[in-house]
Amino acid sequence: MFKTLATLGLAATLIGGSVTATMAQDAKPVKIGWSAWSDAEFVTKLAAKLIKDELGTEVELVQSDVAPLYQGVSRGDLDAMMMAWLPQTHADYYEKVKDKVETLGTVYDGAKLGWVVPAYIPESEIASIEDLKKPEVQKKLSGIVQGIDPGAGLTRLSEKAVKDYGLDDYKLQISSEAGMLTTVDRAMRSEKWFVATSWSP
Structure with missing residues (x-):
């Protein structure tokens, strides 16, 4: 086709602030940011369902352009974002916030x-x-x-x-x-x- x-080979990575199982005890929903890309929508909505079903925690999805997502996680306005294309594609965004966020793992590699x-x-x-x-x-x-x-x-x-x-x-x-x-x-x-x-x- x-x-x-x-x-360019990449990995889509999960970046977060303090998303943990203990959040299930909090009344506030977990805020996950995402960009309007089909792959981001899929993994973000899947994560939201798992957090709700497995941890019993409500999830609020926040759609934005990618640069504000990095800033939102670094400031604590968002708890996580699912689509950090690292190490290259989003390197500039990540470099600005890397000391304020935590990489929680790879969602998939070989992208x-x-x-x-x-x-x-x-x-x-x-x-x-x-x-x-x-x-x-x-x-x-x-x-x-x-x-x-x-x-x-x-x-x-x-x-x-x-x-x-x-x-x-x-x-x-x-x-x-x-x-x-x-x-x-x-x-x-x-x-x-x-x-x-x-x-x-």
Whole structure:
């Protein structure tokens, strides 16, 4: 379905302040922050269900951009966040708060992120990021890399990739996960060329 142009191996990590089993005795709900990404929504809502069912503690979910989540945990406004993409993608955010938060463990590892193009684009046309510099490729892609929200680590790394690879004729189109997926779905239905940010899981 997609061909990956570049990937980076990562681990999604749980970061928290003081989330423990003793919180079950407190009347206040556990506050867990999350960003509007499908993977973050899944693991956050799963954690909320487990905390409620296994510890008998109410959970309040707080949706925000990723940078405020790190600040919220460091200030104690949030008890935890489930999607810290470490050690690289969210390194800048983590570095600012690392002395005020605790890494509670890895939710999953082997995560990947990068840019993808649809498999119907011939490999002779696009097989790597370098191929995006070809004038005929740039024209077919309308000079756009379809991205996600501005606070995402993937957005920051994509901005860096545009500069590092000298893709001066390209614009990183900031959107949201939902917006990016809608654009990609529409393009694929008509087999239109595109390059988009992507990650797994």
